[in-house]
Amino acid sequence: MSDSAAPTSGPRTFRDRPVSFVRRSGRMSEAQERAWAELAPVYVIEAPRDVASTSIRPGSAIDPVAVWGREAPLLVEIGSGQGHAIVHAASSRPDDDFLAIEVFKAGLARTMLDADRAGARNLRLVEANAPEVLQHLLPAASVDELWVFFPDPWHKKKHTKRRLVTADFARVAAGALRDGGMLRLATDWEDYALQMRDVLSAAPDFEPAFEGEWAPRFEGRVLTAFERKGSRVGRDIRDLSYRRARRS
Template sequence: MLSFVRRGGRLTSGQERALNELAPEYLIEPKRGDGVTSIAADQETDPARWFGRKAPLVVEIGSGQGHQITHAAAATPERDFLALEVFTGGLARTMVLAEQLDVHNLRLIEANAPEVLEHLLPAASANEIWIFFPDPWHKARHNKRRLINDSFVPLIARALQPGGIVRMATDWEEYAEQMREVFDRADGFKRGFDGEWAERFNGRVLTAFEKKGIAKGRNIRDLSYIRVAEGATQSKIG
């Protein structure tokens, strides 16, 4: 399951340095499957091995340049954070930011996120999963590439522990509606909000990407869903 098109690009000297000097601490190198961002099956790993401790784990899918996850890691050192991203430049920039903020409770994987959830993370290992501003693939013929769909939800459900939360945000109204429809009908989740949309997650920083959407007049939609026992009645919480 791929929801992205991998694009290469020339790295800056700072990004090259990050890959050479910072990667040993921050970058996890799992066994690969058939592609450079694939994950080989049957290699579940306890996250405590990556961080050297047991702590609540937050996974961000599509961490981009790392502004969100490095800010969160610096603000909540009692938690551990795992960034999943397919663009090498973004991973390098994230490591640079982590170094600047003196963050050490962060690890990164260059990988297709669904494969990480399916093959690398143990079941019920994550406290939260964040998916902020995934590619909307706004052209109708490309909608099938969207990450949030019925086949992806079971992988999120597998990775989240009971009571865990998946948090999402997008500036594409139609995609927000799709996300809500997918999770509303999904077994094993209940709404974490009242009304049409969740309130803005106060742990989400205002990135340049979000500012761009606001400048274009788009509404920013937040959603949150709580992992419950499969078959449990869908309900809202205040």
């Protein structure tokens, strides 16, 4: 995760912390290239960059009413991948607004193609590091729901520092969520599920929205390839849900 801060002396040429992804280069298909050229002006939010191509410059907050053209509940998915979950949600909930955050351009192109076919014009996309979107692009307390479904588990011990859900992430997420807003998470890696629960249980700005060890499966989460793969190899899918506590 990266939580970009303003430089203290001179320009920075690197991020302060590791991010939760490795941005591998890959060519898009002709259909994806065409989708980007034709649909990006409709769907993609172009954000001012800081030190990296996926960073967000501090002080770049958008006006959601201007971007979506109305006042409506805003739901944000981190790591939207191919967009299956958020396109389904956006097309089935036309009265809500949606934002997909992803760093892989091919996935965003596929998301735009599917959104256009489904007529989901209440969806926007941003190609960026998610914590910086929450901290610098979205106004404080502007998000009604934040989804983190099957983030990279970074299961090797030497890589766990790259995991998205940390105490710093909880702080940034709390800043973006309105009072009473929901943070929903799911993973098929047990130790990451335990880490998520420990982090959020200790976060002063969140309270659990479930009883017992785990939350029931979120009905708004469609079955994706990640979930099928985890189930196929015998991993249990664990959901968690937390409510943003009221600001004092």
